Amino acid sequence: MSRFAEPLSRLIDELSKLPGIGRKSAQRLAFHLLRTQEEDAVALAEAIRELKAHLCLCSICNNVTELDPCAFCTNPTRNQRIICVVEEPSNIASIEKTKRYAGVYHVLHGVLSPLHSIGPEQLRMQGLLDRARAGMVDEIILATNPTTEGEATAMYLANQLREFSARITRIATGIPAGADIEYADEITLAHAMEGRHAME
Ligand SMILES: [Zn+2]
DSSP: OOSSOHHHHHHHHHHTTSTTOOHHHHHHHHHHHHHSOHHHHHHHHHHHHHHHHHOEEOTTTOOEESSSSOTTTTOTTSEEEEEEEESSHHHHHHHHHTTOOOEEEEEOSSOOBGGGTBOGGGSOOHHHHHHHHTTOOSEEEEOOOSSHHHHHHHHHHHHHHTTSSSEEEEOOTTSOTTOOGGGSOHHHHHHHHHTOEEOO
16 A cells, blocks of 8 residues: 555656656655645646647647647748758757747657667657658758767768758757757857758
8 A cells, every 4th residue: 555645646656757756756746736725736737738738749840839730830931941850849949049040840859769779760750751752851950969869860860861852961069069959058059050061
């Protein structure tokens, strides 16, 4: 039998599924929520429910969106023939902050990671290959993080995309090796985008 009342142990179970939340943190959060005002707890539950009810992935680029296709894919002022490939939807916000990019995106939702058994089948690559195959793209910028896994993913994609006519480029290594695009400052990231080079 659990040490906690059933609703409490259920909440602890759910919270401990979140990334970076261990059993101890989950217990601390659950007890915090137990003490919190009812309206605050309900607001949190509602926010989570709304998130799932109203957001989906763009059927073109896999960005998280309220409307499918997303605001980038339907924007006539964005160059639909340049695609910037990123690991996570949150990377888009970082690139947008540089205000130097006017193309569209493709979100992989991860990187290749043999260590965590993440192979090409686990990533969302197909839409990108389809767009390249259809000749709808002039340039594909591989903007995965400069980590071992990000580099391996960029290499893999470059190989997959080689047969199509689009120019394949990789962001410059202005971002320190092993770093995360999400934490690069705007100037560094803008330089990395501008200094992109063709992949051999
Ligand atoms: Zn989209």
